[in-house]
Amino acid sequence: MNFVMNLLKPLKLGSGKEGQSEEDWNQIAAQEQKHFSFESLVAATKDFHHTHKLGQGGFGSVYRGKLNDGREIAVKKLSLTSIQGKKEFVNEVKLLARVQHRNVVNLLGYCIHGEEKLLVYEYVINQSLEKHFFKSPRKEELNWKRLHDIISGIAKGLLYLHEESHSCIIHRDIKASNILLDEKWVPKIADFGMARLFPENQTHVNTRIVGTSGYMAPEYMMHGYLSKAADVFSFGVVVLELISGRRNSSINLDVDAHNLVDWAYKQYKKGRSLEIVERTLAASEATDQIAKCIQVGLLCVQSNPKLRPDMGRVVVMLSRKHGTLDDLQISRPGLPGVRYRRSHHGQGYSSASDSQSLSHSTSNTYGSSSGVSTRTTTTTSGTPSTPAGATPARDRGKRPMVS
Numbered sequence: 288m289n290f291v292m293n294l295l296k297p298l299k300l301g302s303g304k305e306g307q308s309e310e311d312w313n314q315i316a317a318q319e320q321k322h323f324s325f326e327s328l329v330a331a332t333k334d335f336h337h338t339h340k341l342g343q344g345g346f347g348s349v350y351r352g353k354l355n356d357g358r359e360i361a362v363k364k365l366s367l368t369s370i371q372g373k374k375e376f377v378n379e380v381k382l383l384a385r386v387q388h389r390n391v392v393n394l395l396g397y398c399i400h401g402e403e404k405l406l407v408y409e410y411v412i413n414q415s416l417e418k419h420f421f422k423s424p425r426k427e428e429l430n431w432k433r434l435h436d437i438i439s440g441i442a443k444g445l446l447y448l449h450e451e452s453h454s455c456i457i458h459r460d461i462k463a464s465n466i467l468l469d470e471k472w473v474p475k476i477a478d479f480g481m482a483r484l485f486p487e488n489q490t491h492v493n494t495r496i497v498g499t500s501g502y503m504a505p506e507y508m509m510h511g512y513l514s515k516a517a518d519v520f521s522f523g524v525v526v527l528e529l530i531s532g533r534r535n536s537s538i539n540l541d542v543d544a545h546n547l548v549d550w551a552y553k554q555y556k557k558g559r560s561l562e563i564v565e566r567t568l569a570a571s572e573a574t575d576q577i578a579k580c581i582q583v584g585l586l587c588v589q590s591n592p593k594l595r596p597d598m599g600r601v602v603v604m605l606s607r608k609h610g611t612l613d614d615l616q617i618s619r620p621g622l623p624g625v626r627y628r629r630s631h632h633g634q635g636y637s638s639a640s641d642s643q644s645l646s647h648s649t650s651n652t653y654g655s656s657s658g659v660s661t662r663t664t665t666t667t668s669g670t671p672s673t674p675a676g677a678t679p680a681r682d683r684g685k686r687p688m689v690s
């Protein structure tokens with residue numbers, strides 16, 4: 288009963304309200320079920336017809352559909368390798384379905400049909416950031432104002448997942464292809480809870496990935512050290528990618544730099560940070576604001592996770608219309624392949640490059656030399672060494688930290 292009462296509050300049908308009919312209660316209880324029949328999803332997607340397929344992700348295929356009531360949906364058919372029990376799956380989905388924010392893709396419900404487990408999301412029409420922002424030349428509609436709104440929206444969505452939802456959710460795979468855009472270009476973080484639906488002891492699935500090279504914080508990638516700061520790092524990479532129109536892992540930089548993040552930092556140190564700005568954006572008059580956003584991006588990708596701002600601070604910095612961040616010190620960014628060592632002064636990591644020149648580890652497993660954002664799969668035999676007190680990178684990866 289309490290549970291239903293709580294549900295009523297946001298719907299403004301508060302418990303104190305007189306005349307609450309039984310029908311209302313039933314309706315709300317039914318909504319909470321979040322259950323979709325398999326038949327309704329078959330009908331919505333024309334039997335999962337290939338023309339309805341939106342894409343294939345690490346967790347399964349996604350289909351576009353339309354429900355009888357007119358709602359447009361995206362249905363994710365999870366790969367059958369999930370060994371999670373039905374009850375846990377349902378509990379988890381109900382938990383995730385209560386995660387609701389303007390900048391997070393809405394999970395509408397689920398369906399279990401024999402071995403099949405399906406997730407039903409709101410359909411987000413404008414596809415992913417990745418599909419829009421790395422094209423050259425960019426469309427004029429992707430002007431600075433729009434881009435700034437998108438960056439701020441992602442920051443707010445991440446702040447919500449970290450601090451404002453019922454439990455802290457660390458996404459672990461923030462990247463341009465996991466940010467969808469609605470018809471008004473409002474960004475929505477997708478894939479935010481997939482890992483919660485898979486048990487940690489799951490043996491690896493070929494297609495499943497811990498994170499995406501180029502976006503993963505070095506301390507997480509190299510040592511499995513996971514904290515909210517890992518998402519902050521990935522967010523910083525996305526910011527710099529959107530402003531520059533280049534992928535972090537791209538090797539098409541005709542400059543002496545390991546990747547985009549490294550290049551942006553070097554330009555910043557020389558007082559030439561605006562040189563990384565994408566051509567169409569460079570014409571914008573909001574150069575102060577662009578420069579400030581570059582600084583925010585660079586603050587987020589610092590190698591030492593303790594120096595990165597939390598998302599609350601990021602949101603505040605982005606919302607400040609005037610003023611610079613020049614009083615802030617920005618240290619070296621984290622780079623794949625650089626050794627990280629445990630700080631003597633507390634938990635956390637600092638890179639060898641914080642105090643010395645860059646020293647590359649012998650392993651280049653995580654190097655990005657393909658020019659494409661390479662994804663990294665960790666298997667039982669390939670689990671990175673995990674320092675005491677750190678959350679290990681799991682075989683299944685991407686299990687959000689819940690506090």
Ligand SMILES: Nc1ncnc2c1ncn2[C@@H]1O[C@H](COP(=O)(O)OP(=O)(O)OP(=O)(O)O)[C@@H](O)[C@H]1O
Nearest residue numbers: 341342343344345346349361408409410411415464
């Ligand atoms: N709610 C949604 N609305 C519209 N399109 C979606 C939705 N969810 C996913 N998609 C699209 O479906 C495709 C597959 O998405 P999915 O999240 O499964 O994989 P991915 O992000 O491409 O890869 P990965 O799972 O490895 O991160 C993508 O093209 C994505 O844009």
